[in-house]
Amino acid sequence: xxxxxxxxxxxxxxxxxxxxxxxxxxxxxxxxxxxxxxxxxxxxxxxxxxxxxxxxxxxxxxxxxxxxxxxxxxxxxxxxxxxxxxxxxxxxxxxxxxxxxxxxxxxxxxxxxxxxxxxxxxxxxxxxxxxxxxxxxxxxxxxxxxxxxxxxxxxxxxxxxxxxxxxxxxxxxxxxxxxxxxxxxxxxxxxxxxxxxxxxxxxxxxxxxxxxxxxxxxxxxxxxxxxxxxxxxxxxxxxxxxxxxxxxxxxxxxxxxxxxxxxxxxxxxxxxxxxxxxxxxxxxxxxxxxxxxxxxxxxxxxxxxxxxxxxxxxxxxxxxxxxx
Numbered sequence: 001x002x003x004x005x006x007x008x009x010x011x012x013x014x015x016x017x018x019x020x021x022x023x024x025x026x027x028x029x030x031x032x033x034x035x036x037x038x039x040x041x042x043x044x045x046x047x048x049x050x051x052x053x054x055x056x057x058x059x060x061x062x063x064x065x066x067x068x069x070x071x072x073x074x075x076x077x078x079x080x081x082x083x084x085x086x087x088x089x090x091x092x093x094x095x096x097x098x099x100x101x102x103x104x105x106x107x108x109x110x111x112x113x114x115x116x117x118x119x120x121x122x123x124x125x126x127x128x129x130x131x132x133x134x135x136x137x138x139x140x141x142x143x144x145x146x147x148x149x150x151x152x153x154x155x156x157x158x159x160x161x162x163x164x165x166x167x168x169x170x171x172x173x174x175x176x177x178x179x180x181x182x183x184x185x186x187x188x189x190x191x192x193x194x195x196x197x198x199x200x201x202x203x204x205x206x207x208x209x210x211x212x213x214x215x216x217x218x219x220x221x222x223x224x225x226x227x228x229x230x231x232x233x234x235x236x237x238x239x240x241x242x243x244x245x246x247x248x249x250x251x252x253x254x255x256x257x258x259x260x261x262x263x264x265x266x267x268x269x270x271x272x273x274x275x276x277x278x279x280x281x282x283x284x285x286x287x288x289x290x291x292x293x294x295x296x297x298x299x300x301x302x303x304x305x306x307x308x309x310x311x312x313x314x315x316x317x318x319x320x321x322x323x324x
Contacts, residue, residue, distance in 0.1 A: 011164065011208035013215065019202035022222040023067070031221045035065040039118050042125075049125040052104040058122070059100035063228070066220055068094070073191070073232035076103040076155060082186035083155040084235065085146070085177065087252050088193050090159035092205040093119050093216065095193050098228045100126070105155040108146060108177065117213045133162075139176060146180035156180075160249065164208050173253040178245040187235040188248060190255035198225035 022028075042049060042058040049055055063070060076099070078084040086105055088095065096119055099105060107123060111130040114120045129149070131142040149156050160178070161171035181188050195205045204223045207216045220226065233255040236248060243251070 013211040016206040018204050019197040019200040020224050023224045028221045038065045050127040055104040059097045069227040072230040078187040078235035082184050083150040085181040085188045086157040088191040090161045090164045092207045105157040108158045143180050147183040150184035150186040173249040175245045175249040178248045185239045189235045190233040190252040192231040192256045194229040196227050
């Protein structure tokens with residue numbers, strides 16, 4: 001049965017591509033060992049993982065193990081009072097780690113995400129709220145839960161595109177969760193997640209279509225100079241009652257796309273190619289193999305040295321994207 005929030009993406013695993021040459025096999029092996037060890041450390045925290053400081057540290061450590069930098073926003077919340085509804089475009093399973101590394105917000109996710117290798121276990125322990133999009137009758141209850149969370153002062157992050165796309169320019173925003181912000185009088189923070197490799201726009205992290213976690217992880221481990229840019233746009237206020245959820249979703253989507261209309265997959269792919277060509281014309285400083293955090297988004301890390309015998313987790317890597 002198809003639910004009211006289910007969306008199909010035209011993007012496929014073929015959209016995912018390296019923008020620069022891959023790192024050597026020795027670097028891939030080292031990253032894999034460190035990542036596996038860091039995952040184990042996070043999972044052994046159990047329910048303590050829900051502690052905001054520990055959650056933020058573990059998310060940052062996992063990204064660091066993969067050689068990924070996070071830069072941009074230093075916070076996602078919009079101040080005191082109700083929590084903030086954080087709405088972001090959705091490209092990869094790494095989006096979740098990037099948001100948590102900036103600020104440990106409560107995540108709203110499709111229930112299948114709880115079964116994802118690595119990310120699913122972390123999401124469950126981090127207190128993620130899972131929703132069943134296959135049952136239309138539960139939609140009002142899901143909106144009510146988000147409203148209560150926002151009203152209690154907790155910020156909630158959602159991906160209103162309801163599935164992953166290879167670039168930020170694609171995918172319409174579904175409106176249901178915006179009703180929760182209106183009901184709670186909570187601000188909405190549009191956030192753009194963008195991926196680059198040594199300054200060039202990159203789709204290597206895209207987790208789309210029939211892609212598997214194992215295939216995506218292999219690409220990410222081999223990615224050179226991968227950076228996630230987290231751009232927090234000015235918050236949209238809802239307390240004055242001038243906007244309905246349709247208008248609010250449209251404003252948020254426009255902010256996330258930088259004022260641009262939604263593009264088709266072919267047009268978005270062409271735009272990425274043009275931006276790569278433009279960026280390639282300028283010299284790009286070398287990026288270290290392992291991650292460092294930009295001063296504007298300094299994130300505490302949890303050191304995780306890998307023992308020689310570390311290997312990737314034994315969790316079956318068979319899941320295809322059951323998207324947030």
